[in-house]
Structure formats: structure tokens, C-alpha cells
Amino acid sequence: MSRLVSLLLALLLLGGCIPKSERRPEKEARVPAAATSRETLQCHANLTREGVKFRALPDQVFAGGCSALGAVQLLDIGTPVTNLKAMTCPVARQFARWVREAVQPAADAAFGRSVVRIESMGTYSCRPVNGQAGKRLSEHGRANAVDVGAFVLADGRRISVLQGWNGEDEKVRRFLRDVHGAGCRRFGIVLGPDANAFHRDHLHFDMGRGPYCR
Numbered sequence: 001m002s003r004l005v006s007l008l009l010a011l012l013l014l015g016g017c018i019p020k021s022e023r024r025p026e027k028e029a030r031v032p033a034a035a036t037s038r039e040t041l042q043c044h045a046n047l048t049r050e051g052v053k054f055r056a057l058p059d060q061v062f063a064g065g066c067s068a069l070g071a072v073q074l075l076d077i078g079t080p081v082t083n084l085k086a087m088t089c090p091v092a093r094q095f096a097r098w099v100r101e102a103v104q105p106a107a108d109a110a111f112g113r114s115v116v117r118i119e120s121m122g123t124y125s126c127r128p129v130n131g132q133a134g135k136r137l138s139e140h141g142r143a144n145a146v147d148v149g150a151f152v153l154a155d156g157r158r159i160s161v162l163q164g165w166n167g168e169d170e171k172v173r174r175f176l177r178d179v180h181g182a183g184c185r186r187f188g189i190v191l192g193p194d195a196n197a198f199h200r201d202h203l204h205f206d207m208g209r210g211p212y213c214r
């Protein structure tokens with residue numbers, strides 16, 4: 001319990017260092033729920049009901065204010081996804097729903113093909129926002145975010161955010177904007193190539209403060 005208190009203190013202190021102008025006005029960040037909390041257990045039940053295979057991970061607190069609380073390892077969401085590590089249960093659940101309810105139907109509509117692999121660019125990572133020293137802790141530092149770089153279709157075609165977002169192919173551009181927009185209805189914050197140069201090659205989804213969709 002004392003580790004959790006230190007974590008909370010660290011987050012408070014961290015918050016105190018952030019210039020006001022850099023804070024988002026909508027809502028303060030909230031610490032993810034612990035592994036044994038009612039919220040997390042309810043989330044596990046939802047995942048199971050929705051046919052998602054996962055493994056619950058023990059709470060972990062790291063140096064630098066980083067943590068993985070109430071996190072899961074997704075094992076099978078119906079579509080293979082590379083490079084997924086610890087994710088808070090709410091992010092994992094929304095991610096699985098996004099793949100099932102938005103990505104697959106959008107690929108079918110745009111290309112007449114299903115997505116056979118999604119290339120993630122990671123989940124937990126202890127780093128500041130945009131990897132820039134001095135910025136506040138990224139939601140990745142709380143295992144509360146996931147980055148997606150590309151989608152591989154059943155015919156082997158690879159749709160990447162880097163090449164497709166502003167590429168020549170209208171269908172690809174629409175597909176990427178469709179799945180970005182669908183993310184905005186499920187996650188707290190969604191960032192893509194239109195947000196800033198740091199996101200030119202991936203879509204970022206997190207369950208931190210929000211809503212923010214760009």
C-alpha cells in the first residue's frame with residue numbers, strides 16, 4: 001500500500017512541476033485502478049464475456065512515477081497484434097472492441113479484405129509525453145496507452161500510417177481516418193499524423209484525460 005501512496009505522491013509532485021499552459025483543461029489525469037479493485041475485476045468480466053483471452057498481471061510500480069496497475073496481457077482478441085505488452089484493462093478492452101467493431105468492418109468496406117495482423121508500436125513504456133525530457137509522464141508510463149503503426153490485409157497488403165495517411169490512395173486515406181475516428185469514440189485521447197510530427201507514423205490511443213481527438 002505504501003508503494004501506492006509513494007506513487008500518488010510522485011504523481012502529485014510531477015503535476016506540480018507542469019506549467020499551467022501545458023495542462024489540458026478538460027480533466028486531470030487519474031491513476032489507473034489496481035488489479036484487485038472492483039473496477040478492474042468488472043473489466044476482466046467484460047473481456048471474458050466479449051470473448052477476449054487475456055492474462056491478468058500483478059500491479060507493478062516503477063521508478064520515475066511509472067506503473068502498470070490493473071494491467072492485462074492480451075492473448076487473443078480475434079486478430080493477431082504484434083508487440084502488445086502490459087495494458088490497463090480499460091485500454092485493453094477498448095482496443096479489442098476497436099479492432100473487432102471498427103478496424104475489421106472498415107477494412108472489409110474499403111478493401112473487401114480482413115485484417116490478418118495489426119502492427120502495434122507498443123503499450124507500456126516509461127517515458128515523458130512525445131519522448132521529450134521535461135514533459136509530463138506519458139500515459140504509456142502508466143500502461144494506459146497503445147500505439148498502432150500498420151495493418152496487414154489478408155492479401156498481404158500492408159497499410160501503414162506513415163505512408164498511407166497522406167498518401168495517394170484515397171481508399172487507404174479513408175480507411176485510416178475511419179479507424180482513427182472510431183478510436184475517438186472509444187478512447188479518451190487519440191492522436192494521429194494531424195496532431196503533430198511525433199505521430200506521423202502511428203495512431204496513439206489512451207484512456208487518460210480527454211476527450212481529445214486529433
Ligand SMILES: [Zn+2]
Pocket residue numbers: 140145146147203204205
Ligand atoms: Zn502513444
